[in-house]
Amino acid sequence: MVPETYYTMLSAILFSIGVVGVLVRRNPLVIFMSIELMLNAANLALVAFGARFGAADAQVLVFFVMTVAAAEVAVGLAIIVAIFRLRRRLSVDDLSLMRW
Amino acid sequence: MELVTFFGVAILAVASALGLVLRRNPIHGALFLVVNLGCVAVLYLLLGAEFLALAQIIIYAGAIMVLFVFAIMVLIPGKEETGPDPLRPQRLLAVPLGAVLLLEAVLVLRSHVVGGGSSRFPGHQPGSPLAAVPPAVRPGGIESVGRLLLGDYLFAFEVTSVLLLAALVGVLTLAKRKAE
Amino acid sequence: MDAALLPLAPLVVVAGTTVVLILLDLLPPRTSKVHLGVVALVGIVATLVSALFLWGRAGRAFSGVVVLDNFALFFDVVICYAVALVLLLSLDYLRRNGMERGEYYILVLFATLGMLLMAHAADLIVIFLALELMSLSLYVLAGFFQARLTAAESAMKYFLLGAFATGFFVYGIALIYGAAGTTALDRVGAALGSATRDPLLLIGLGLLLVGFGFKISSVPFHMWAPDVYEGAPTSVAALIATGSKAAGFAGLLRVLLSTFRGAQPDWTALLWVLAVLTMTVGNVVAIAQSNLKRMLAYSSIAHVGYMLVGVVAGGPLGAGGVLFYLLVYSFATAGAFGVILLLERGRQEAVNQDDYGGLAARHPVLALTLALFLLSLIGMPPTAGFAGKFYLFGAAVRSGYIWLAVIAVLNSAVAAYYYLRVIVYMYMRDQEGVPTEPAPSFAGRLALGIALWGVFQLGLMPAPVLDLAQAAVAPLLR
Numbered sequence: 001m002v003p004e005t006y007y008t009m010l011s012a013i014l015f016s017i018g019v020v021g022v023l024v025r026r027n028p029l030v031i032f033m034s035i036e037l038m039l040n041a042a043n044l045a046l047v048a049f050g051a052r053f054g055a056a057d058a059q060v061l062v063f064f065v066m067t068v069a070a071a072e073v074a075v076g077l078a079i080i081v082a083i084f085r086l087r088r089r090l091s092v093d094d095l096s097l098m099r100w
Numbered sequence: 101m102e103l104v105t106f107f108g109v110a111i112l113a114v115a116s117a118l119g120l121v122l123r124r125n126p127i128h129g130a131l132f133l134v135v136n137l138g139c140v141a142v143l144y145l146l147l148g149a150e151f152l153a154l155a156q157i158i159i160y161a162g163a164i165m166v167l168f169v170f171a172i173m174v175l176i177p178g179k180e181e182t183g184p185d186p187l188r189p190q191r192l193l194a195v196p197l198g199a200v201l202l203l204e205a206v207l208v209l210r211s212h213v214v215g216g217g218s219s220r221f222p223g224h225q226p227g228s229p230l231a232a233v234p235p236a237v238r239p240g241g242i243e244s245v246g247r248l249l250l251g252d253y254l255f256a257f258e259v260t261s262v263l264l265l266a267a268l269v270g271v272l273t274l275a276k277r278k279a280e
Numbered sequence: 281m282d283a284a285l286l287p288l289a290p291l292v293v294v295a296g297t298t299v300v301l302i303l304l305d306l307l308p309p310r311t312s313k314v315h316l317g318v319v320a321l322v323g324i325v326a327t328l329v330s331a332l333f334l335w336g337r338a339g340r341a342f343s344g345v346v347v348l349d350n351f352a353l354f355f356d357v358v359i360c361y362a363v364a365l366v367l368l369l370s371l372d373y374l375r376r377n378g379m380e381r382g383e384y385y386i387l388v389l390f391a392t393l394g395m396l397l398m399a400h401a402a403d404l405i406v407i408f409l410a411l412e413l414m415s416l417s418l419y420v421l422a423g424f425f426q427a428r429l430t431a432a433e434s435a436m437k438y439f440l441l442g443a444f445a446t447g448f449f450v451y452g453i454a455l456i457y458g459a460a461g462t463t464a465l466d467r468v469g470a471a472l473g474s475a476t477r478d479p480l481l482l483i484g485l486g487l488l489l490v491g492f493g494f495k496i497s498s499v500p501f502h503m504w505a506p507d508v509y510e511g512a513p514t515s516v517a518a519l520i521a522t523g524s525k526a527a528g529f530a531g532l533l534r535v536l537l538s539t540f541r542g543a544q545p546d547w548t549a550l551l552w553v554l555a556v557l558t559m560t561v562g563n564v565v566a567i568a569q570s571n572l573k574r575m576l577a578y579s580s581i582a583h584v585g586y587m588l589v590g591v592v593a594g595g596p597l598g599a600g601g602v603l604f605y606l607l608v609y610s611f612a613t614a615g616a617f618g619v620i621l622l623l624e625r626g627r628q629e630a631v632n633q634d635d636y637g638g639l640a641a642r643h644p645v646l647a648l649t650l651a652l653f654l655l656s657l658i659g660m661p662p663t664a665g666f667a668g669k670f671y672l673f674g675a676a677v678r679s680g681y682i683w684l685a686v687i688a689v690l691n692s693a694v695a696a697y698y699y700l701r702v703i704v705y706m707y708m709r710d711q712e713g714v715p716t717e718p719a720p721s722f723a724g725r726l727a728l729g730i731a732l733w734g735v736f737q738l739g740l741m742p743a744p745v746l747d748l749a750q751a752a753v754a755p756l757l758r
Contacts, residue, residue: 002106007143008458010110014117014136015451021121022444029126029172031440033133036164037117038447042454043152044140049458051147056244058457059152060253061405063245065450066159067260068412071267072443073164075416077171078274079423079439083432084175255342259397259409262295266390266413269302270420273383 007048015041028080032073039069106146113139126172130165137161151242287339287348289330290356291396297323298389305382313382314371320385321367324360324392331356338755344464345403354752355399355530358607361734362522363392365614368727370515373621376719377513379425388519391417395527399534404453404463404488407531411449411495414527415442418520422512434511441504445494452487455480469539485540485547492535495528498588499558502581506569509577514629517573518617521580522610529587529606536591537599538756544594551592552684559585559691567698570633572620575698576613579657582695583609589681589688590672596757597675600750601668607745608668608738612656615731619650622724626714636702637711646718647706649728654699656735659692664738671746 014037021034043062050058116139119132137160144153249257285292300323301316309315331353339348367388374380394414401407419442423435457463459480460471472481493501509517536547562582569575587609590602623630623639623646630636640647656663659670669692676685738745 002102002146006106006110007147010113010143011454013114015447017114017117017121018447021117022440022447025121027126028436028440029168029175030120030129032443033120033126033129033168035440035443035447036133036160037120037136038444039450040137040140040160042447042450044143045451045454046457047144047147047149047152049454049461050149052458053461055461056241056248057252057462059149059245060248060256061453061457061463062149062152063155063249064253064256064260064405064409066155068263068409068446070159070164071263071416072412072446073167075267075270075274075419076439076443077167078271079419079432079435081171081175082274082423082426083429083436086427086429086432252343253345253405255345256403256405256409259406259413262390262393263409263413263416266387266394266417269383269386269390270416273381273387273420274423274426 004048004052007051008045011041011045011048013041014038014044032076032080036069036073039065102146106143109139109142109146113143127169130168130172133168134161134165137165151245285341286334286337287341288346288400289334290327290353290360291346291393291400293323293327293330294389294393294396297326298386298393301382301386301389305386312375313380313385314375316382316385317367317371320389321364323389324364324367327392327396328357328360328364331360340402344466345406346397346400347402348400349755350748350752351534351756352399352530354603354749355526356396358526358603358610359392359395359399359523361607362526362610362614363388363395363519365611365618365727365731366515366519366523368723368730369518369614369618369621371723372719372721373513373515373724376624377425379513384421384424387417387421391421391519392523395523395530398527399530401531401534402465404456404465404468407535408446408449408453410527411491411531412446414524415446415495418516418524421516422508422520424513424516428511430511431513432511434508438504438508438512441501442494445491445501448487449491452484452489452491455484455487459484465535465539469541472540472542482543482546485535485543486550488535489532489547489550492528492532493554496525496532496584496587497581498554498584499561499581502558502561502584505581506574506577509580510571510573510631514573514617514621517577518614518621521576521613521617525580525584526606526610529602533591533599533602533753534756537594537753541757548592548594551588552681555585555588555592555684556687557585558582558588559688563691563694563698566695569698572631572633572636572702573617575702576616576620579695579699580609580613582691583613583657585691586669586672586688589676589684592684593672593675593679593681595675595679596750596753597671597678599753599757600746601671601675603749603752604738604742604746605668605672607734607749608656608664611731611734611738612653612663612665615653615728615735616650616657618724618728618731619646619653622646622718622721622728623716624719625716630716633702633705634711635716636705637709639706639711639716641710642715643718649732651703651706652732652735654702656739658696658699662736662739664735664742667739667742667746671742 018034018037018041022031025031043065046058046062113136116132116135120129123129141153141156144156301320304316335353337348374384391414394410397410398407401410419435419439422438423431425431456468459478460468462468497505559582562578562585566575566578569578587602587605590598625635656665659665673685673688
């Protein structure tokens with residue numbers, strides 16, 4: 001039996017990679033995919049914790065997060081496509097995402 | 101055995117996550133993300149969450165990633181692809197990754213089917229840890245998830261339906277061009 | 281109504297109105313959608329009435345994931361006031377911009393439903409879903425004027441940073457679940473009481489704060505606000521600045537004051553720093569803005585800093601002060617955005633300081649209205665801003681946070697500069713070129729009138745509402 005800590009450690013690693021991805025990448029689609037990576041890592045942590053407690057609650061929570069992620073992807077991609085209609089180049093360089 | 105599987109899948113998951121972040125080409129990133137999502141689905145199986153493993157494949161890898169790949173194909177012009185042959189690096193990476201993933205999945209599924217069988221027929225393998233619990237309340241089982249979903253979490257379930265409706269209206273708003 | 285559904289009455293009314301709107305949108309007339317706005321307004325007023333009617337009641341529904349208490353009801357009132365003002369302002373603003381579509385009102389109501397749900401949620405997963413319902417609707421609304429590049433870009437920026445914050449929020453929920461074995465707020469609180477200083481719980485709380493910090497646009501999660509306020513339709517900017525901020529505070533206060541009360545020393549230290557940073561960055565950067573919408577964005581960030589002072593002070597005085605200030609701030613900010621929204625210069629919205637030169641001479645009433653809202657934001661007596669700041673900073677002093685109060689007062693003095701600059705433009709300068717003219721809008725003027733009434737009602741007679749605000753936080757502090 002794999003200790004549940006291993007799973008949470010792995011989820012922490014994946015979450016961190018996702019955060020780094022959001023911060024270093026410039027293409028909005030890749031940023032968005034990195035955010036999906038973060039959500040996925042959170043889901044993995046939830047399921048691992050749920051296995052520790054022997055309760056199905058965590059799985060229900062993950063199910064909700066998946067639903068939200070699906071809705072978010074639909075809206076997000078619609079926004080990104082809308083901006084692309086106006087400007088034929090897809091980069092957030094000029095958007096200066098982290099400007100003060 | 102399980103430990104070996106875990107580490108194999110874990111390494112693949114981390115590698116694919118790094119691939120998503122480090123590769124310049126968004127389409128490679130999307131494929132890496134698919135691998136990553138698949139790895140997490142395998143981990144769900146290892147944790148005894150069969151329902152989520154399936155939902156992960158159907159919702160994430162199936163629906164969400166198809167949307168992503170579609171958006172990338174529509175939005176990113178060919179000239180932004182890196183390398184002389186855009187398909188070559190993709191193929192080179194995809195083949196071993198896919199093979200490893202498949203191997204892991206087969207191994208996990210094999211070990212898990214035995215475990216699942218024991219829970220369904222508790223009398224056959226009394227030594228199995230799952231044997232003591234009847235299937236209806238086994239935490240990972242779809243029964244208990246369904247009961248919670250329409251029991252304690254009924255309100256949250258209803259809210260997700262409203263959320264999906266809102267997303268639907270939102271996407272329609274963005275997609276519909278005003279006829280002028 | 282079924283007794284089990286009674287705690288949900290405000291939510292049910294908004295949800296029902298939304299469904300009615302979706303159906304009405306399909307029916308003729310196709311050219312004018314004002315009737316949808318009117319129906320939405322009726323629904324919001326009905327929600328407001330139901331919230332006032334329920335005042336003093338307490339209850340729970342659906343396995344305890346939704347609560348009815350005075351805290352939630354107070355936020356219902358704040359949010360309904362803000363949304364009603366926004367709807368009044370929107371009625372002909374959309375037509376003037378050639379974007380009159382039914383989806384606008386539907387999405388505003390969806391966002392409202394999410395905001396109200398935030399105030400009523402007693403489970404982390406419901407807070408998460410409410411946050412997302414509100415955010416998804418607002419992302420689309422921010423990009424509603426699709427033909428403008430700034431609108432599309434601000435929507436994308438809002439969306440990406442919002443989704444980023446959501447990622448932290450979900451991970452925070454996961455860690456808290458891992459530490460407590462539940463997401464129900466009261467049971468998490470109980471787990472915190474038994475196992476003090478579980479690092480997993482505290483890190484989880486920190487990640488939740490990232491999510492909330494983004495929604496209320498506190499430094500360092502404020503980068504989206506100026507661009508989104510500038511790019512979004514002005515009515516939507518007003519909604520984001522008032523309603524969604526109130527909803528963020530509703531979730532934040534419930535989680536901090538009631539669930540994580542056991543960890544108060546830990547989060548107080550963190551919020552102390554955040555409050556100082558938020559006030560100072562907001563005010564200092566606002567000085568450099570010549571675009572009024574951007575200026576109001578930074579000013580709204582600074583006001584979040586003042587409200588965080590109240591959260592740090594804690595207790596019925598501090599937390600009650602935050603609730604009171606939210607109402608005060610919502611009236612003044614929605615009003616200021618309302619004036620901007622009504623003014624046009626050469627078929628463009630008048631958003632630059634230059635557009636306001638000499639406004640007092642040609643449109644004295646409108647100029648005076650804007651001046652009064654800005655004076656309330658400064659905190660001049662007898663406007664509501666003075667009473668709000670007085671209670672907030674007073675609570676900080678009484679809780680022993682003298683330095684925090686001093687920094688807050690100094691910040692208010694700095695803020696006076698950029699608000700007064702606009703007033704100076706209106707009263708002491710002349711305008712060259714095309715004059716700025718107000719749009720003839722009855723609904724818009726009605727909204728300004730209501731906001732002005734709020735600013736003076738709360739400024740001249742703050743005690744009754746402050747008592748209500750303190751009664752509202754009582755169930756959390758018990």
